[in-house]
Amino acid sequence: MPTSQRKRVLSGMRSTGKLHLGNYVGALQNWVRMQDQYECFFFIADWHALTTDYADTSKVKENSLEVLLDWLAAGLDPDRSTLFIQSHIPLHAELHLLFSMITPLGWLERVPTYKEQRENITEKDLTTYGFLGYPVLQAADILIYKGNFVPVGEDQVPHVELTREIARRFNQFYGKPGPVLPEPQPLLTPTPKLPGTDGRKMSKSYGNTILLTDAEPVVRQKLKTMVTDPARVRRTDPGNPDLCPVGDLHKIFSSQETMAKVNEGCRSAGIGCIECKGWAADALLKVLLPIQERRKKYEENPRLAWDILMTGTAKAAKVAEATMKEVRSAMGMSLDYEPLSKSEGAK
Secondary structure, eight states: OOGGGSOEEEEEEEOOSSOBHHHIIIIIHHHHHHTTTSEEEEEEEHHHHHHHHTTOOTTHHHHHHHHHHHHHHHTOOTTTEEEEEGGGOTHHHHHHHHHHTTSOHHHHHTOHHHHHHHHHOTTSOOOSHHHHHHHHHHHHHHHTTTOSEEEEOGGGHHHHHHHHHHHHHHHHHHOOSSOSSOOOEEEEOOOOOOBOTTSSBOOGGGTOOOBTTOOHHHHHHHHHTOOOOTTOOSTTSOOOGGGOHHHHHHHHHSOHHHHHHHHHHHHTTOSOHHHHHHHHHHHHHHHHHHHHHHHHHHHHOHHHHHHHHHHHHHHHHHHHHHHHHHHHHHTTOOSSOOOSSHHHHHO
16 A cells, blocks of 8 residues: 555654563564554654653663664564654654643643552652653654554553543644644554563563563573462472463464463473473574574664664654644744734735
């Protein structure tokens, strides 16, 4: 389908360094699939990384490059998607500022992840304006490209709804004779439960991840220490793959043939957890090794990856500038001289 006929998708990832399997299964794998169906804009959200990591910015640029390398290795194609970096397009900040003038404080305080992260990330001071207001920046990220869809899991739908509310409020104030900004729709993407090595959701915050760059010995060692069905204390105890984090990995990555062996062997105590974990490692490596092989090309020449990012950023900046011209004009704040009336222009 020609690009001009496609709906536009917009999404991003914070620049927190190398990605893990949870990032891949939860978002990146779906992004790769979207490239032929949608006009895709994917950005590295380095400003968003500052909302929690503002105290030390020394790794932000390095982390941004690591994210980009994993994107390219996983299959994001700069010929089919626009890949760019948030902070290199200051227009995001301009639209964020304008949105912050019209966004009620109560809208931000009710965002579910605001309270959740303040309760869970106790080692950092998150009582900052930037952390409270990051959903407004997120709205600017989306609306400056007039995205039709935002691919998200169910837990992120409230963020898209807030973006829709901000767009609606902007259009109510300034959208005459017609709306300036679209109201994007959430594009619910399948996000299977992917446990970390400790059984909780895979997250860098928990230190329980399997990175896309982990070598085979590292993957196998991490899986050896992974928690299993707590009811299976001894080798001779039958287990339940539906209650086992390793079983969850098999459901996502293993073949039907392997799943049949897991179900039969675990429930009958015919196999031990070590053997089961070995099969899971085999399945993970079938996904990871091709990604790692493609990554080598960019690791050996990171300048090539950075040039791809800069080319995409220049392309995205043109789209953002076109939107901002409309926004400024609608608000009566155009950068061009526009006489208020014919009589003024004649003076």
